[in-house]
Amino acid sequence: MPTGVALRDVRRQLFDAADRILLRDGPSGLTSRAVTTEAGCAKGVLHRHFEDFDAFLADYVLDRVERLAVEAATLESRAGAGTVAGNLTTALIAVFESVAVAIVALITFRDGLRARLRRTWPAGVPVLTEAAEMIAAYLAAERERGRIPAGAEVDTLAAILIGTGHLLFADRTGARPTEQDVHRMVTSVLNSAGA
CATH class of the missing domain: 1.10.10.60 (Homeodomain-like)
Incomplete structure (x- = not known):
C-alpha cells in the first residue's frame, strides 16, 4: 500500500x-x-x-447517528403534508436502507465498542434510539396538526415503528422489504393505535 x-x-x-x-x-x-x-x-x-479500532468504531457510529439529523429535519418538514403513513414509510426506508441495521449488528457484535459507547450514550442503541426520537418528534408535530389523535402516545408509536421496521430489514441475506411492505406495516401500527 x-x-x-x-x-x-x-x-x-x-x-x-x-x-x-x-x-x-x-x-x-x-x-x-x-x-x-x-x-x-x-x-x-x-x-x-484514532486511539484504537474501538475508538474508530465509536466515532464512526456517532457520526452515523449525527447523519440522522438531516433525515429528522426532512421528516419534520413534511408534517402536515402528504399522508402520515406515506411520510413515515419514506423515513423508515431511509433509515433502514442506510447502514443503520448493520450498525446495530456491529454494536451487538463488539463488546469493546458497546462499552466505549456507553460513556457517551448511556441508554438504548445508537441509531435506533435517534431514529425513534426522530419519529416521535414527527408524530408529535402531526398530533399538534390534528392528523393523529390527541391522545396518541407518540413515544410508544415511534418505538413500535422502529422495532418493527428493524425486524423487516434485519435479514441481510433475504429479499429487501418493498415500499408496500413498509407502508402496510406503518398503516397497521397506526391503525392499531387509532391513529
Missing part, C-alpha cells in the same frame, strides 16, 4: 469505507485492515487518527 498519499478527509474516507464493508460483509468483516484497504490507504492512517 503506498504511503505518503495525501488524504483530503481521512475520517470521511474511513467511515465511508466502513459503511461499504458493513453492508457487504457484516460486522465480522469489519477490521482495521479491511477499512484501510477499502479506503485505499495504509493501515497506519487509521491508527494515527
Whole structure:
C-alpha cells in the first residue's frame, strides 16, 4: 500500500469505507485492515487518527447517528403534508436502507465498542434510539396538526415503528422489504393505535 498519499478527509474516507464493508460483509468483516484497504490507504492512517479500532468504531457510529439529523429535519418538514403513513414509510426506508441495521449488528457484535459507547450514550442503541426520537418528534408535530389523535402516545408509536421496521430489514441475506411492505406495516401500527 503506498504511503505518503495525501488524504483530503481521512475520517470521511474511513467511515465511508466502513459503511461499504458493513453492508457487504457484516460486522465480522469489519477490521482495521479491511477499512484501510477499502479506503485505499495504509493501515497506519487509521491508527494515527484514532486511539484504537474501538475508538474508530465509536466515532464512526456517532457520526452515523449525527447523519440522522438531516433525515429528522426532512421528516419534520413534511408534517402536515402528504399522508402520515406515506411520510413515515419514506423515513423508515431511509433509515433502514442506510447502514443503520448493520450498525446495530456491529454494536451487538463488539463488546469493546458497546462499552466505549456507553460513556457517551448511556441508554438504548445508537441509531435506533435517534431514529425513534426522530419519529416521535414527527408524530408529535402531526398530533399538534390534528392528523393523529390527541391522545396518541407518540413515544410508544415511534418505538413500535422502529422495532418493527428493524425486524423487516434485519435479514441481510433475504429479499429487501418493498415500499408496500413498509407502508402496510406503518398503516397497521397506526391503525392499531387509532391513529
